[in-house]
Amino acid sequence: MAVTKDKELELIRILEHHGRIGTDVLAKMLDENEDNVNACMKKLEDEKVILSYAALIDWTKVTTEDHIAAMIDVKVTPQREVGFDEVAARIQRFPEVTALYLMSGTYDLSVMVEGQTMEGVARFVSSKLSTLDAVLSTTTHFRLKKYKHDGVVFNQDEKDRRMVVSP
Incomplete structure (x- = not known):
């Protein structure tokens, strides 16, 4: 049984933000069979909907x-x-x-x-x-x-080291 269009869209949204997530986890998140999730991902890759799985590096x-x-x-x-x-x-x-x-x-x-x-x-x-x-x-x-890229905030732990000046 194929993944529904709604679940396919949900899969795309998940992968957009978490490209390295395992298909076993995706299957649980979507309440789907892992083979169906793999087939859906393959279809989306073949149709050039999913273009790549990228890591965001600082x-x-x-x-x-x-x-x-x-x-x-x-x-x-x-x-x-x-x-x-x-x-x-x-x-x-x-x-x-x-x-x-x-x-x-x-x-x-x-x-x-x-x-x-x-x-x-x-x-x-x-x-x-x-x-x-x-x-x-x-x-x-x-x-x-770079402060933020693709929804990811860089240098969150850095403190602002500028001196506070008030009137």
């Missing part, structure tokens, strides 16, 4: 190597017949790009980039991204600190 606690992340707002000229898709397809192929979104507002694309140094990210913008024919302008924002 790299500041693992390595002392520099790691720079930036968000680049990009204004582009949409191409006839394909809109923004063609230029987005070109940008997403760069290995520095970790995420890419079509946005509403002043800029058309939001490009997330990671590199070893600020200069490396700047070189990517000036030599690879800005040189694309459809790109009109870019604005780069460097990430200074």
Whole structure:
């Protein structure tokens, strides 16, 4: 017997926040047979509903190597017949790009980039991204600190060490 659509949606929601949870536990949570849960997960993977199971790492606690992340707002000229898709397809192929979104507002694309140094990210913008024919302008924002990502709060145990100033 297959998992119902409601249970399938519940499974997706659980996996979105707890990707490493075992199928035996998922089966108990969903009050389903473990074989049905495995079959449902396989179906969702085959249909590209589940794209990956990822761990969220706080790299500041693992390595002392520099790691720079930036968000680049990009204004582009949409191409006839394909809109923004063609230029987005070109940008997403760069290995520095970790995420890419079509946005509403002043800029058309939001490009997330990671590199070893600020200069490396700047070189990517000036030599690879800005040189694309459809790109009109870019604005780069460097990430200074990560407080929360994918619903997970970073550095909860850290105390605010700033001096309290009151009038």
